[in-house]
Amino acid sequence: MGTLPARRNIPPWVKVPEDLKDPEVFQVQTRLLKAMFGPDGSRIPYIEQVSKAMLELKALESSDLTEVVVYGSYLYKLRTKWMLQSMAEWHRQRQERGMPLASGPSRDPFGSGGPRVPAVGLGDPRGCSNLRKP
Numbered sequence: 001m002g003t004l005p006a007r008r009n010i011p012p013w014v015k016v017p018e019d020l021k022d023p024e025v026f027q028v029q030t031r032l033l034k035a036m037f038g039p040d041g042s043r044i045p046y047i048e049q050v051s052k053a054m055l056e057l058k059a060l061e062s063s064d065l066t067e068v069v070v071y072g073s074y075l076y077k078l079r080t081k082w083m084l085q086s087m088a089e090w091h092r093q094r095q096e097r098g099m100p101l102a103s104g105p106s107r108d109p110f111g112s113g114g115p116r117v118p119a120v121g122l123g124d125p126r127g128c129s130n131l132r133k134p
Contacts, residue, residue: 025069068081
C-alpha cells in the first residue's frame with residue numbers, strides 16, 4: 001500500500017513510518033461492527049491499546065461490508081487481525097442462532113467479567129469438607 005493513513009492521532013506504540021507501510025486488511029459485515037467496537041466505536045481505542053496496533057475502518061460503497069485496516073509491527077498486526085476476525089465470527093454465529101448481537105459491556109463471550117472460576121476449594125482448606133488433617 002503506497003499511501004500512509006490520513007489519521008492524525010497515531011498511537012505512540014505505532015512506529016512511523018515502518019509500521020504503516022504494509023497493513024493487514026480484511027472485511028467485516030458492517031452490522032457486526034457495533035457489537036465488536038461498541039456504540040460509535042467507543043471500544044476502538046481500548047482494542048488498539050491492548051493489541052498495540054492501530055485500526056482504520058473504511059465503509060465499502062454499495063456493500064454491507066466494512067474494510068478493517070490494521071497497522072502495527074508484524075506480529076501485533078497479525079495477532080490483532082486474528083482476534084478481530086474471531087470476534088466477528090463469534091458475533092456472526094451468535095446472530096445466526098437467533099441471539100441478539102451483543103452491544104453492551106456485559107455481553108462478551110465469557111459473560112460479564114470473564115470465565116467463572118469456583119472460589120471455594122482453591123487454596124482454602126476450610127472450604128473443602130472432604131479434606132482431613134493428618
